[in-house]
Amino acid sequence: MDLYRTTFAVLVVGSVGLAYSQYRRDKEALKDAKAGSVELNNAATAFKWKFIPVYLLVMGSDWLQGPYVYTLYKDEYGLAEPTVAMLFAAGFVAAAVSATFVGSLADRYGRRMACMAFCVTYALSCLTKLSSEIVTLLIGRLLGGVATTLMYSVFESWMVTEYFARSLDRSNMTLDSMFGLMTTLNGVVAILSGVVGESVVAMTGTKTSPFMAAIVLLMTAMVIIKRGWNENYGDRTEESKGTSDESSLRAILKDKRILILGFVCCVFEGSMYLFVFFWSAALKSAHAYSNPSTKEQSAIPFGLIFATFMASMMLGSIAFSRGSSEAAASKSIAMLGPAHFLTVAIAVSTASLLISVLIKSETLTFWCFCLFEGCIGIYYPCMGALRGRIVGDGVRAKVYGFLRIPLNFFVVVLLCLTKEGDAHRDRVFTFCGGLLLAGTVLSACYLGDTTEGTKDPEDGESEEFMDGSRIDSPA
Structure with missing residues (x-):
């Protein structure tokens, strides 16, 4: 037990120390920023906190469900192991199949709309967990597979497109630091979601409750997206070009x-x-x-x-x-x-x-x-x-x-x-x-x-790589 507690304590202290060091460095960078870039840096900060809360709500809804899918099927509904495996496989197959078309639809009809579609789709998947019927659970897994593809494509697509559209690559917030912050906070949300999930199961006595809690997070995220995000698109000229x-x-x-x-x-x-x-x-x-010598592990x-x-x-x-x-x-x-x-x-x-x-x-x-x-x-x-x-x-x-x-x-x-x-x-x-x-x-x-x-932003050129071969359109 001491092994696990000591390792956890060391990692937490190391994370907090490194995060504080990074915070102080960012603060100093803001002080040293040129007067002309202050407004752009403020815009970058506003954009960051427009996206991050939605991202964390979405990831929190996923973390809430994760630990309870298998045990809900196996322990609470008493499904056989092969049936559980079939349901899991169905979700991955649905994710693979949907990956062939959902991205194109999001590029064509809007990433913001696709993000809201994710919230609805994943919420419907959560609702199916209230039933023990195999057909209903299978539909839920299929919806969950589609939602997973959306979750790992359209939110990031919307964020990166907005980042460049607003010229935030000229601010002190790099795209690398944005992704680093997302991953760091995602870890915090994962731990909190585990605590919340265990608490709601203890209070309600059913393993369906984390899925209902996830719906609350998803609907909250959808409201924020609808009210605060603008739409962005991919290349919508493809259809007209055939x-x-x-x-x-x-x-x-x-x-x-x-x-x-x-x-x-x-x-x-x-x-x-x-x-x-x-x-x-x-x-x-x-x-x-x-x-090996311990009789009772x-x-x-x-x-x-x-x-x-x-x-x-x-x-x-x-x-x-x-x-x-x-x-x-x-x-x-x-x-x-x-x-x-x-x-x-x-x-x-x-x-x-x-x-x-x-x-x-x-x-x-x-x-x-x-x-x-x-x-x-x-x-x-x-x-x-x-x-x-x-x-x-x-x-x-x-x-x-x-x-x-x-x-x-x-x-x-x-x-x-x-x-x-x-x-x-x-x-x-x-x-x-x-x-x-x-x-x-x-x-x-x-x-x-x-x-x-990338090319120096001061050159006023659009971002591309040293070899000039950034993929932009299927030309």
């Missing part, structure tokens, strides 16, 4: 950086989803291996471990924000840019998974898992920043959706092949480690030189 989605996809996939981002997204986030599925069993096994504090994982993720995201701030200040983007951070995060993730397989120790396994979670905290702002730089506004939501198609099928296939036992779990971690190693090599070879840095 350009099909198939030809658009072919044009998009000509850029090797998009393909590599898609591969990295698939293997990293796929490994993350599988890690979520296996980590508790892996720690149980490591605990038993490290204490002591309980593992899973709640504390989850909080520790979230603290690790926050520390990773804060470290990325601090690094990107230093890079922006010293103009050494080639050394501390998101592509290089991403490469390091994937490499460390590879090592953490493989070490947990090779060395059976409770302490080492736990620390490896914390390291993996820290890499997740680095990965998300890196990937968001890279997508924001590489993908143009015209097809942003479409490309973001396409990037999630292989991810969903990857997770479905591996979940369908899941078996009981340590040997299978070790094979899965080893397989994921191998794919992550390939992702490390590809990221180092193809992303580091072509995605770092």
Whole structure:
């Protein structure tokens, strides 16, 4: 128990200290800002706090549901294991299929409208949890799959498009720091959501209550979006030009950086989803291996471990924000840019998974898992920043959706092949480690030189990369 408490305390203190250091640095940067940029910096701050509350409400609604989906199906409704697996697989398949068209619709008819559609769709998915009928639950999983695709594409698309449309790239708020803040606060919301979810279940006596609480958050987010957000679009000229989605996809996939981002997204986030599925069993096994003489195994504090994982993720995201701030200040983007951070995060993730397989120790396994979670905290702002730089506004939501198609099928296939036992779990971690190693090599070879840095805003030119090959439209 001391292992888990000590690690949690160290990570929390480290996160708070690094966050305070970053806060003081940002405050000093504001004091040093030129008079002409003060108004733009204020606009950036206003925009940040227009988007962040909605983002946190949306992510909070997702975190509230996460811990209770399986136990609601299995324990409260008494569904068989194969039925539960079928429902989970249906959600991933729906997410993969919807990824082929929801992004295009959002680009064409508006990202703000798509964000509100997400709120309604996810709320309907939550309502289906009140029924124990298989058909109703299946409909709920299908709606949840569509909502997941929307959640991970349209909100980010709206934010990045507005960021550049308002010329906030000329302010002291970088896109990297925005993504870093989002990931950090998301970790805080995850911990709070766990506490709130457990409280409402204890008060109501039913595991459907977190889903009802999620509806409240979703409706609140929708009201804020409707009243405070303006609409933005992608390239709506495609339809008049007769350009099909198939030809658009072919044009998009000509850029090797998009393909590599898609591969990295698939293997990293796929490994993350599988890690979520296996980590508790892996720690149980490591605990038993490290204490073979103990007849009655002591309980593992899973709640504390989850909080520790979230603290690790926050520390990773804060470290990325601090690094990107230093890079922006010293103009050494080639050394501390998101592509290089991403490469390091994937490499460390590879090592953490493989070490947990090779060395059976409770302490080492736990620390490896914390390291993996820290890499997740680095990965998300890196990937968001890279997508924001590489993908143009015209097809942003479409490309973001396409990037999630292989991810969903990857997770479905591996979940369908899941078996009981340590040997299978070790094979899965080893397989994921191998794919992550390939992702490390590809990221180092193809992303580091072509995605770092932008033209100087003082030049008055639109943002593009050194090779001038930003994807903007399927031309």
